[in-house]
Amino acid sequence: xxxxxxxxxxxxxxxxxxxxxxxxxxxxxxxxxxxxxxxxxxxxxxxxxxxxxxxxxxxxxxxxxxxxxxxxxxxxxxxxxxxxxxxxxxxxxxxxxxxxxxxxxxxxxxxxxxxxxxxxxxxxxxxxxxxxxxxxxxxxxxxxxxxxxxxxxxxxxxxxxxxxxxxxxxxxxxxxxxxxxxxxxxxxxxxxxxxxxxxxxxxxxxxxxxxxxxxxxxxxxxxxxxxxxxxxxxxxxxxxxxxxxxxxxxxxxxxxxxxxxxxxxxxxxxxxxxxxxxxxxxxxxxxxxxxxxxxxxxxxxxxxxxxxxxxxxxxxxxxxxxxxxxxxxxxxxxxxxxxxxxxxxxxxxxxxxxxxxxxxxxxxx
Ligand SMILES: [Zn+2]
Numbered sequence: 001x002x003x004x005x006x007x008x009x010x011x012x013x014x015x016x017x018x019x020x021x022x023x024x025x026x027x028x029x030x031x032x033x034x035x036x037x038x039x040x041x042x043x044x045x046x047x048x049x050x051x052x053x054x055x056x057x058x059x060x061x062x063x064x065x066x067x068x069x070x071x072x073x074x075x076x077x078x079x080x081x082x083x084x085x086x087x088x089x090x091x092x093x094x095x096x097x098x099x100x101x102x103x104x105x106x107x108x109x110x111x112x113x114x115x116x117x118x119x120x121x122x123x124x125x126x127x128x129x130x131x132x133x134x135x136x137x138x139x140x141x142x143x144x145x146x147x148x149x150x151x152x153x154x155x156x157x158x159x160x161x162x163x164x165x166x167x168x169x170x171x172x173x174x175x176x177x178x179x180x181x182x183x184x185x186x187x188x189x190x191x192x193x194x195x196x197x198x199x200x201x202x203x204x205x206x207x208x209x210x211x212x213x214x215x216x217x218x219x220x221x222x223x224x225x226x227x228x229x230x231x232x233x234x235x236x237x238x239x240x241x242x243x244x245x246x247x248x249x250x251x252x253x254x255x256x257x258x259x260x261x262x263x264x265x266x267x268x269x270x271x272x273x274x275x276x277x278x279x280x281x282x283x284x285x286x287x288x289x290x291x292x293x294x295x296x297x298x299x300x301x302x303x304x305x306x307x308x309x310x311x312x313x314x315x316x317x318x319x320x321x322x323x324x325x326x327x328x329x330x331x332x333x334x335x336x337x338x339x340x341x342x343x344x345x346x347x348x349x350x351x352x353x354x355x356x357x358x359x360x361x362x363x364x365x
Contacts, residue, residue, distance in 0.1 A: 014062060014109040014365045018100055020145045021174035024111060025220055027062065028265045031288040036358035037268070037279075039350055040064035042115060042293040044071045048300065049099055051343040053106040055350030061359040062109035063350070064289055066148075067095045069121050072114070089127035096143050109365055112143070113178070115291070116150040119162070125149065129169060136173045146222070148178035156181075156207055160214040163221070171219030178267055178289075179215070181207050182226035201226050202245055205252035208264065212253050222265040222289065225249060227282070229270035241278050246285035262286040271295075271353075279356050292353050299349035300342040307338045 012030045019027055031037055043049040043065055056063035067075065069088045076091030096112055103110045117125045125147050135143040149166055151159040159179070167177045182203030203225040215221045227245040250262045257263070268274075268282050268290040279290065314321045314332040321327050331337065354360040 011362050011364050014363055016107045016109055016365055017103050018112050018141075018145060019062060019109050020141050024145050024176055027111070028222070028288045031359070032262050032265070032286050034358075034362055035284055036362055037283045037287045037290050038062060038064050038111065038359055039271075039353040039357060040066050040111075040113060040115075040267075040289050040291045041296055041346075041350060041353075042066055042068055042071050042291070043095065044074045046098060047339055047343050048296075048346060049095065050102065051300075051346040052350060053099070053102055053108055053110070054343070055347040055354070056108035056110065057106050058347065058351050059354035059359065060361050060365075061354050061363045062111060062365075064111040064113055065095075065099050066113040066115045066291075067092050068115040069117060069124050072124070085121070085124040085127055088121075088124045089131070092124075092128045093131050093143070107365065109363075111145045113145060114147045116148060116180075118150050119154060122149075122162075125166070129166075129173075132173055132175070142170075142173040142175045144175065146176035146178055148180070148224075150180040150224075152180040152183055152226075156210060160211055163211075164214050164218055167215055167218045167221060176220040176222060177215070178222045178224060179211060180224040180226075180269070181211060201228055202242060203227065203249070205245075205249040208249040209253050209256055212257065212264065222267050224267040224269045226269075229268060229274075231270045241274065243278065243282040243285055246282060246287065250286050265289075267291070276356050280358070283358060290353070290357055292350070295353075296346045296349050299345040303341040303345035304338050307341050 012027070014027070038061065041052045041063065043052055049065060052063050052065050069085070072088040072091035072095060073082050074091065075095045076087040080087040082088055092114060099110055099112055114125065114128060128144065128147065132143040147166070147170065149163055151162050154162070163177060163179045170177055183201055208223060208225060211223060225246060227243055228241040246266050250264055253259060253263050254261060264286055266285065266287045268287045271279065271290040271292050273295070308315065311332050314329045317329070318333065319326055319328055321329055351360070
């Protein structure tokens with residue numbers, strides 16, 4: 001990892017706006033050094049994006065804002081044809097420009113990322129990268145900080161070969177690549193692993209070393225390794241979380257390749273529903289990013305459900321409520337009222353995530 005003056009400071013100083021290139025590597029190095037990780041929240045439109053920016057402001061920490069392929073499609077509007085990923089590409093660009101415009105106004109640093117991209121969705125990332133190359137030519141920095149490729153369904157060597165190809169293209173834009181090794185349980189973005197054999201749910205340290213050997217010479221990368229984590233929240237059951245797998249992988253690469261301690265930046269997928277103790281342990285082994293989606297979806301929806309239940313008698317027609325048959329309901333009907341409750345619910349849940357991940361108040365900007 002990069003040395004740099006930041007690592008021994010009590011808190012890291014950052015500029016508002018999107019963090020890219022070597023600044024992102026320094027941020028991840030600081031996270032490992034100070035044993036904290038950043039929440040990565042999936043956004044699907046301006047409301048969820050703005051709630052994420054507000055959470056970063058309240059937590060005084062940078063936030064990772066990410067778009068999945070289906071989230072980006074939703075950002076563009078589900079009205080559009082997406083047969084060639086055109087809506088997902090346009091939605092990703094729109095989301096990135098939205099966040100870039102408002103991050104400065106909210107005064108917060110943001111890491112802009114795209115989430116899971118399985119083999120069949122690669123045309124989506126291809127299109128976003130083409131836009132990223134145009135953006136880089138004009139602005140000298142990439143549109144997104146990083147992209148993720150999830151080729152964990154493919155054999156290891158095929159996974160890493162595709163990742164190497166993409167990282168070669170992305171390194172020219174000073175971008176970081178997130179990869180996935182091993183199978184994360186549950187169901188996400190159309191990939192259903194809920195019935196997979198339990199032994200496959202744990203990544204081996206030798207696979208992590210292989211990824212290091214293939215990708216480290218090419219550019220900056222992070223690894224989503226499976227250690228019994230599950231996409232989505234399910235009743236506790238057959239799969240046990242084993243964070244020490246991350247520790248063993250770090251130590252194996254350190255020993256075999258004679259690196260410094262914790263040579264890898266790990267990503268915790270399927271963080272929703274984990275206990276604070278499990279999160280703290282994973283972070284201590286070099287997790288610098290934890291994805292959070294289901295928990296924030298619930299936080300958003302829960303507040304709106306509460307409102308709809310409480311105001312039900314005011315939501316039966318435009319006129320007429322318990323106060324009188326011709327009383328207007330305009331104030332209750334206005335979506336700005338209840339959508340903002342959802343935004344506040346999501347922001348509050350993300351502030352909790354910053355605390356769970358040890359990142360609350362560890363930065364200055
Ligand atoms: Zn994953």
